[in-house]
Amino acid sequence: MLGAVLHGPRDIRFEDRPEPKITRPTDAIVSLSATCICGSDLWPYRGIQPVTQPTPMGHEYCGIVEEVGREVTNIKPGQFVVGSFASSDNTCVICRHGYQSSCVHREFMSEAQSCLLRVPLADGTLVATNDLPPKELIPSLLATSDVLGTGWFAADAANVKPGSTVVVVGDGAVGLLAVLSAKQMGAERIIAMSRHASRQKLAREFGATDIVSERGEEGVARIKDLTKGVGADSVLECVGTPESMMQAIRATRPGGYVAYVGVPHGVELDGEDLFFAHVHLHGGPAPVRRYLPELIRLVLDGKIDPGKVFDLTLPLEQVAEGYRAMDERRAIKTLLRP
Numbered sequence: 392m393l394g395a396v397l398h399g400p401r402d403i404r405f406e407d408r409p410e411p412k413i414t415r416p417t418d419a420i421v422s423l424s425a426t427c428i429c430g431s432d433l434w435p436y437r438g439i440q441p442v443t444q445p446t447p448m449g450h451e452y453c454g455i456v457e458e459v460g461r462e463v464t465n466i467k468p469g470q471f472v473v474g475s476f477a478s479s480d481n482t483c484v485i486c487r488h489g490y491q492s493s494c495v496h497r498e499f500m501s502e503a504q505s506c507l508l509r510v511p512l513a514d515g516t517l518v519a520t521n522d523l524p525p526k527e528l529i530p531s532l533l534a535t536s537d538v539l540g541t542g543w544f545a546a547d548a549a550n551v552k553p554g555s556t557v558v559v560v561g562d563g564a565v566g567l568l569a570v571l572s573a574k575q576m577g578a579e580r581i582i583a584m585s586r587h588a589s590r591q592k593l594a595r596e597f598g599a600t601d602i603v604s605e606r607g608e609e610g611v612a613r614i615k616d617l618t619k620g621v622g623a624d625s626v627l628e629c630v631g632t633p634e635s636m637m638q639a640i641r642a643t644r645p646g647g648y649v650a651y652v653g654v655p656h657g658v659e660l661d662g663e664d665l666f667f668a669h670v671h672l673h674g675g676p677a678p679v680r681r682y683l684p685e686l687i688r689l690v691l692d693g694k695i696d697p698g699k700v701f702d703l704t705l706p707l708e709q710v711a712e713g714y715r716a717m718d719e720r721r722a723i724k725t726l727l728r729p
């Protein structure tokens with residue numbers, strides 16, 4: 392079987408790998424209909440997160456179940472399924488509180504840029520549709536697996552409610568889908584911070600009412616101008632750098648909410664800044680599994696079209712070009728067809 396393996400900075404290869412097999416009775420093997428490249432894959436690709444050995448890549452997936460282990464009872468061969476980037480039993484006390492991405496049995500998926508994928512804890516990790524979905528909905532269903540689920544968590548964690556004023560920091564795919572999520576949750580005003588024309592356009596399609604292209608202190612000043620001088624009710628941080636995190640905290644009104652879903656790189660917070668900011672902070676790896684049934688339903692009902700974030704589709708064997716296009720910001724997000 393062929394799959395994507397990262398060997399070092401900007402060295403991604405499509406090469407032969409062992410075919411996944413059922414190794415535990417709770418596993419399933421899924422034949423992937425589509426997979427994709429995540430913004431977080433660019434950290435190791437760029438060498439910012441060191442790669443010490445050849446590492447299989449990919450954690451976003453949907454497809455048809457090929458085989459299940461003998462203890463799998465809900466998921467059946469032939470079903471179309473979507474799963475999260477983190478496996479979960481969906482029964483432990485943390486899962487029951489809705490934080491499946493911190494399940495006591497969690498494993499992070501990392502071999503999904505391939506044709507076949509082994510999914511641990513299949514009953515708790517995967518969500519099946521009643522029928523095979525039409526082909527044109529595959530990109531949007533794939534988006535629920537991580538990028539939409541993460542944007543949705545950002546909006547939920549930042550307490551977005553009908554009438555809220557929301558700021559989204561970051562115009563990557565997660566940021567754009569955080570805009571869509573805030574819109575679905577009834578936000579009245581959605582300010583997208585973006586400097587790129589094509590991304591600004593998509594942000595507006597997804598529901599952004601204002602665009603701020605300034606960054607840092609200037610960006611914060613623009614947000615204050617737009618919010619009667621106080622800052623936004625909810626700020627969704629979808630980048631993960633020290634600058635974006637401070638921008639998010641400073642753009643939030645006292646008593647407001649900051650959600651952070653960008654994987655942090657070098658973020659350190661000053662206690663005194665935090666103390667006087669007077670904001671709620673909530674973030675982390677999104678518990679996508681909590682939201683999957685609802686998000687899949689919204690896609691199947693034609694209520695949302697998150698698949699629009701995929702502006703490049705390539706056959707899986709051209710995965711290296713997919714990474715290059717995202718690295719050079721020629722593409723927002725690359726969908727790969729096995």
Ligand SMILES: [Zn+2]
Binds near residue numbers: 482486487491494
């Ligand atoms: Zn659990």
